[in-house]
Structures are given as structure tokens and as C-alpha cells.
Amino acid sequence: NAGVTQTPKFQVLKTGQSMTLQCAQDMNHEYMSWYRQDPGMGLRLIHYSVGAGITDQGEVPNGYNVSRSTTEDFPLRLLSAAPSQTSVYFCASSVGSRQPQHFGDGTRLSIL
Amino acid sequence: QQQVKQSPQSLIVQKGGISIINCAYENTAFDYFPWYQQFPGKGPALLIAIRPDVSEKKEGRFTISFNKSAKQFSLHIMDSQPGDSATYFCAANNNNDMRFGAGTRLTVKP
Numbered sequence: 001n002a003g004v005t006q007t008p009k010f011q012v013l014k015t016g017q018s019m020t021l022q023c024a025q026d027m028n029h030e031y032m033s034w035y036r037q038d039p040g041m042g043l044r045l046i047h048y049s050v051g052a053g054i055t056d057q058g059e060v061p062n063g064y065n066v067s068r069s070t071t072e073d074f075p076l077r078l079l080s081a082a083p084s085q086t087s088v089y090f091c092a093s094s095v096g097s098r099q100p101q102h103f104g105d106g107t108r109l110s111i112l
Numbered sequence: 113q114q115q116v117k118q119s120p121q122s123l124i125v126q127k128g129g130i131s132i133i134n135c136a137y138e139n140t141a142f143d144y145f146p147w148y149q150q151f152p153g154k155g156p157a158l159l160i161a162i163r164p165d166v167s168e169k170k171e172g173r174f175t176i177s178f179n180k181s182a183k184q185f186s187l188h189i190m191d192s193q194p195g196d197s198a199t200y201f202c203a204a205n206n207n208n209d210m211r212f213g214a215g216t217r218l219t220v221k222p
Binding site for chain 2: 031097
């Protein structure tokens with residue numbers, strides 16, 4: 001039972017490049033979410049999904065896109081990377097938003 | 113503007129002591145208040161959570177106290193151990209929108 005798997009673990013991008021951060025869960029959870037973690041700011045919600053085909057914006061959605069075609073997968077896309085998007089990104093899943101969230105181990109992203 | 117304010121930023125406690133971390137919120141629509149523990153290089157893990165119809169919840173050495181009228185809640189770690197050294201985050205949820213505090217780095221000295 002893998003839980004929440006995030007890939008890649010580390011990535012360096014140049015400004016303007018695009019990339020997709022992958023997130024997969026094997027617990028059949030309906031609720032999935034993406035956060036970014038920056039020093040002194042805790043975790044900030046980027047986008048979330050309450051089920052396949054349904055996504056919504058969180059606190060800091062600008063510059064990011066998501067889709068949810070299956071229950072298991074919830075990829076996060078950076079369309080045109082900017083240095084301000086340098087951060088650690090966490091994906092999480094849970095039965096519902098008011099239930100314990102299971103986090104992946106994060107993707108450390110640097111944008112030069 | 114952070115909707116959940118957490119203090120202190122860092123905390124040093126002797127082994128066996130009590131660690132106390134406080135959080136305050138403004139949005140009265142929040143209806144679920146979890147605490148997460150994070151070790152370096154790992155994702156956060158749920159420690160304990162409370163809903164606003166309860167004033168206190170205890171699980172082992174960890175207790176949440178909740179004051180709805182003051183819009184404050186706190187985490188108490190009894191008999192703190194070196195293995196408790198980690199970063200702790202409070203959070204509050206409203207309609208699928210989870211907001212986290214900035215975190216408290218706890219160090220428990222042997």
C-alpha cells in the first residue's frame with residue numbers, strides 16, 4: 001500500500017519552462033489537493049478536487065492548472081515557470097476535506 | 113493575510129515538560145481544526161483534530177483545547193520527548209478550503 005506518491009522528488013527548471021508534477025494515490029480517496037510550502041508561511045492550498053472531473057481553486061491558484069480524470073491521479077501543471085514558484089509542493093488525499101489528509105513526501109522545485 | 117495565526121514560531125522544551133502551541137482564527141465558518149506534525153524531508157502527518165462542538169480532545173500525550181468564543185485553539189504535548197522534535201502546523205477548514213498556520217518548530221532537549 002503506497003499511499004500518496006509524488007514524482008519527481010526534485011526538479012530544476014528555467015524560467016518560462018513548463019512541467020507537470022505527478023500525484024497518485026491508491027486509497028480510493030475522493031478528495032485530493034495540492035499545497036506549496038514556503039519558509040515562514042506554512043502550507044498554502046493551490047487547487048483541490050472533490051472527485052473525478054471536479055476541481056476548484058484554493059488560496060494561491062495563479063500560474064497553476066490541474067485536472068482530475070481518474071480518482072487515483074491529480075497532476076499539477078506549471079504553465080510558464082517563474083522564480084516565485086520555487087517551493088516544496090505537497091499533494092494530499094483524504095476521504096473528504098474534513099477527514100485526515102494523507103500527504104506525499106513532496107517535490108522540491110527550483111526555478112532559475 | 114494569514115487566516116490562521118500560529119505562535120510561537122519556535123519552542124524549546126526540556127524532556128518531560130509540556131509543550132504548548134497556540135492558534136487563532138478569524139473566519140467563524142471554519143468547522144474542522146486539525147494539527148499536523150512534520151519531520152524534515154517528509155510530508156505532514158495528522159496528529160489530532162477537533163470539531164467546534166467539542167472543547168477538548170485528548171489522544172495519548174496530545175490534547176487540543178478549543179475556545180469557540182475566543183476563536184482560539186491550542187495543542188498541548190504532555191511529557192514531551194526528544195522524538196517529538198518536529199514542526200507542528202495548526203489548520204482550519206471551511207467548505208473544502210484548508211488554511212494552515214505558519215508552523216512551530218519544537219525542539220525537545222534530553
